[in-house]
Amino acid sequence: MQTQNLAHTIIVTGGAGFIGSHLVKRLVSNYPDTLIVNLDALTYAGNLENLKEIESSPNYRFVRADICDVETIKQIFDKFRPDGVIHLAAESHVDRSITDPLAFAQTNVLGTINLLRASQELWESMPDRFNGKKFHHVSTDEVYGALTPGDGQLFRETTRYNPHSPYSASKASSDHFVRAWHDTYGLPTVVTNCSNNYGPNQFPEKLIPLFINNIRNGRPLPVYGTGENIRDWLYVEDHAEALDLVFHKGTPGETYNIGGLNEWRNIDLVKALADTVDSALGNPAGQSRQLITFVSDRKGHDMRYAIDASKIERELGWKPRTEFIDGLRQTVEWYLNHQDWLDSVTSGAYKEYYEKMYGNR
Ligand code: NAD
Ligand code: TYD
Numbered sequence: 001m002q003t004q005n006l007a008h009t010i011i012v013t014g015g016a017g018f019i020g021s022h023l024v025k026r027l028v029s030n031y032p033d034t035l036i037v038n039l040d041a042l043t044y045a046g047n048l049e050n051l052k053e054i055e056s057s058p059n060y061r062f063v064r065a066d067i068c069d070v071e072t073i074k075q076i077f078d079k080f081r082p083d084g085v086i087h088l089a090a091e092s093h094v095d096r097s098i099t100d101p102l103a104f105a106q107t108n109v110l111g112t113i114n115l116l117r118a119s120q121e122l123w124e125s126m127p128d129r130f131n132g133k134k135f136h137h138v139s140t141d142e143v144y145g146a147l148t149p150g151d152g153q154l155f156r157e158t159t160r161y162n163p164h165s166p167y168s169a170s171k172a173s174s175d176h177f178v179r180a181w182h183d184t185y186g187l188p189t190v191v192t193n194c195s196n197n198y199g200p201n202q203f204p205e206k207l208i209p210l211f212i213n214n215i216r217n218g219r220p221l222p223v224y225g226t227g228e229n230i231r232d233w234l235y236v237e238d239h240a241e242a243l244d245l246v247f248h249k250g251t252p253g254e255t256y257n258i259g260g261l262n263e264w265r266n267i268d269l270v271k272a273l274a275d276t277v278d279s280a281l282g283n284p285a286g287q288s289r290q291l292i293t294f295v296s297d298r299k300g301h302d303m304r305y306a307i308d309a310s311k312i313e314r315e316l317g318w319k320p321r322t323e324f325i326d327g328l329r330q331t332v333e334w335y336l337n338h339q340d341w342l343d344s345v346t347s348g349a350y351k352e353y354y355e356k357m358y359g360n361r
Contacts, residue, residue, distance in 0.1 A: 014089030199236030225297030227267030234260035259307025
């Protein structure tokens, strides 16, 4: 495959995951003069099936690697000499962070530092140094802590960091390291902090795909606590559009909050989801609501997240496009039409397939 005529190279980490795969597909299609290198370890959350549509595109490459592996990352950076990095690879599930916090410190903090160092060393060795380069760190609104329902407050870029879970603490720490690399070494970094995403290809451990999968299998829908916690939901392709914009147009050193302007109490969302699945399957009205079961609350469960996305709208002209009801319907239809995908990611069958194709990491 010819790649030498391509004008730019971007390494996207975590490109086989949920958000990363939507971003990679968008970049491969929209920037034919840019080589998109998807660097992913293929943990339980990474799945190359997500990228089938573009896997043989001339401007796409996949490299299996762990972002914590210092030597391998250095070799990959030396080989591809990227002018941009968009960093999404992470351990991303709050519940897992409560049972295995060290894995989150390892990947989210040390892995990020390793990528910052690899970018810095490569770019400092190039004649035009940091000129025309960018390191984009993809982060979460959870670093800001929790808001109170009904108080009218929103997370702004200036909101004080106050993470509560090991996941959000590890992401907060990585955000600080990214800013340290900007302030100490002059690395041209941008940070985005986004609210909860939903859409196709999300691993069925997160609320929406888990509950669609449970309804499909007639299993209970375990709502934590009283279900009054609030999240601000954004359709994943709207997030991918925002990332594209910030990577290409965002000002180095800046942070941009990204959100759906779309707050839902979990219990209301779960009812709407159950009704959407029933309507798609032609079930009697209210059938799937009967699966709702209240279970013990998550430890340290943040009450409310909500983003003020006015900076990215004002400065870069982005706002969410997808109406929640449309996005939810499309999402439900996607999972119901891709039951093989759900079965393979929950059975682990796809892992065996990748081990055969790519070997152990
Ligand atoms: P995901 O769990 O679906 O995907 C993570 C990807 O990273 C997987 O492909 C996995 O194989 C890869 N990965 C994990 N550890 C790795 C390692 N050590 N080396 C290389 N690759 C590794 O996550 P997601 O939901 O797509 O989230 C992507 C990013 O966006 C994360 O940084 C997350 O913090 C952030 N984010 C997510 C949301 C959300 O709602 N999902 C919201 C805001 C921000
Ligand atoms: P989740 O999708 O894990 O995202 P996050 O914790 O990053 O916001 O959870 C979304 C909300 O749904 C959160 O308030 C926890 C709640 N939840 C449940 O009530 N039951 C579940 O089984 C899961 C996975 C989440």
